[in-house]
Amino acid sequence: MTKNRKILVVDDNTKYCESVLDVLEIEGYEAVGVHDGFKAIEAIDKDSYDLVLMDIKMPRMDGIDTFKKLKEISSKIPTIMMTAFALEDRIREGLRTGVFGAFQKPINYERLFCSIERAFPDGALVMIADNNKESCFGLRDVLVEKEYRVVTAREGEIAVQLVREKRFDIIILDNQLPDINDIKTYQTIRSIRPDVPVISVTESEEEAGGIDNKSVGKDIYAYLEKPLDMDRLLGVMQKALENRC
Secondary structure, three states: OOOOOEEEEEOOOHHHHHHHHHHHHHHOOEEEEEOOHHHHHHHHHHOOOOEEEEEOOOOOOOHHHHHHHHHHHOOOOOEEEEEOOOOHHHHHHHHHHOOOEEEEOOOOHHHHHHHHHHOOOOOOEEEEEOOOHHHHHHHHHHHHHOOOEEEEEOOHHHHHHHHHHOOOOEEEEEOOOOOOOHHHHHHHHHHHOOOOOEEEEEOOHHHHOOOOHHHEOOOEOEEEEOOOOHHHHHHHHHHHHHHHO
16 A cells, blocks of 8 residues: 555544544554535645545535535545445436545445555556447546546457556456457456456447356456446446455
């Protein structure tokens, strides 16, 4: 873990906020706590932070609205949300607008620490293997904006070569790659990196070939159809990273 990262914790529950600060400091982070969105905005405006860890449900201004205000001050600070409530609509809105991830309380700290490190530009490394230039680069731009490190491959042989050279945290694999069919590409990747989560993407379920829904949760981490639902993809990616911690 990279030491001396400075984290702003925002939670209106003062006791819970203090407990989070204690855990972060034990882990080696410098942590500062505030108890509402307005104080968070003041803190970001006055000082430099590497990451914001913020509760969603807060009085006066909730975490999502606070996050939107924080982006106006410093658009590059990654933000991770926390919630003890079922707030799926607000979580989805946060992910759409740039939140890196969201955790349910009580926090699994081992997974949180892993996500914190991957929230930085030197965090999770993702390969997009897709021969469609527009969709490949469009998805790359979305993930780069979310502070992922992204490598692209538009041919199966290149994808396999990259897997040999780099230890990816996630692979997003289109099943219509030229020069190597999807099954062979996947099998080769799996033989080189047996533990990497692979998200299989296809134009339709009928075109999935041998990589189908029966593989989900076994060899393939998830199966998604185009056009991709970015909220769903980002949620799947976060879960995959949490499960690797």
